Amino acid sequence: MENTRRDFIKTSVLAAGALTFGLNGNAVGSNEYPYTLPALPYGFNALEPFIDEKTMMIHHGKHHQTYTDKLNAALEKFPDYQSKGLQNLFAQITLLPVELKTAIQNNGGGYWNHSFFWQILSPVKKEPSEELLAAITKSFENMDKLKSEMIAAGLSVFGSGWVWLIETAQKDLKIVTTTNQNNPMMGDANDKGAPILGIDVWEHSYYLKYQNKRVEYFNGIWNVIDWHRVSALYF
Numbered sequence: 001m002e003n004t005r006r007d008f009i010k011t012s013v014l015a016a017g018a019l020t021f022g023l024n025g026n027a028v029g030s031n032e033y034p035y036t037l038p039a040l041p042y043g044f045n046a047l048e049p050f051i052d053e054k055t056m057m058i059h060h061g062k063h064h065q066t067y068t069d070k071l072n073a074a075l076e077k078f079p080d081y082q083s084k085g086l087q088n089l090f091a092q093i094t095l096l097p098v099e100l101k102t103a104i105q106n107n108g109g110g111y112w113n114h115s116f117f118w119q120i121l122s123p124v125k126k127e128p129s130e131e132l133l134a135a136i137t138k139s140f141e142n143m144d145k146l147k148s149e150m151i152a153a154g155l156s157v158f159g160s161g162w163v164w165l166i167e168t169a170q171k172d173l174k175i176v177t178t179t180n181q182n183n184p185m186m187g188d189a190n191d192k193g194a195p196i197l198g199i200d201v202w203e204h205s206y207y208l209k210y211q212n213k214r215v216e217y218f219n220g221i222w223n224v225i226d227w228h229r230v231s232a233l234y235f
């Protein structure tokens with residue numbers, strides 16, 4: 001019984017994850033080895049004043065590039081896994097050879113999470129769909145409470161990690177956090193689901209502009225969330 005339920009959840013998460021990629025196409029990055037750094041869908045300075053140009057240049061050009069390179073270097077040694085697709089590797093993470101598991105967690109996660117992150121930000125203000133707004137109202141009462149709960153969750157991450165809004169297998173919205181570059185699609189995540197929004201809470205994503213004021217970073221980045229994109233990921 002328990003196994004059947006777990007398999008169901010896993011299959012649902014996988015299906016949702018696959019659709020996440022499908023909706024965004026190549027724009028969320030490649031999904032097969034060798035992985036390539038996806039171009040930003042806007043200029044490095046486009047999210048000013050909320051996210052500064054220098055941070056974007058380093059974050060995309062250095063951090064994301066490094067995750068990409070290290071992911072490829074790890075998969076180079078494991079040819080049998082090169083064409084499996086990152087989301088399948090995430091789902092099966094506990095079954096991977098130890099060396100590959102660590103690389104997929106850190107650099108596969110780093111690759112996917114950032115590819116996703118750039119896509120859910122936009123310099124142009126957009127509103128959520130009626131459908132997403134209804135789901136947010138059902139789970140959080142309103143947008144303001146979603147925001148304050150996401151900020152509280154983001155502040156609760158000790159050290160480096162991410163805060164996510166996920167759609168669970170039961171189609172509920174839920175706020176979850178992960179440490180390091182883990183994400184809710186990984187087979188060993190406490191709360192699994194398909195991410196529809198994710199905010200990077202590593203210091204490298206805000207330190208140059210906000211220093212230790214993570215709450216100000218959250219208030220800033222909230223202005224540049226692409227709610228059309230987030231809405232498209234919710235279904």
Ligand code: MN3
Binds near residue numbers: 059063114200202204
């Ligand atoms: Mn980052």
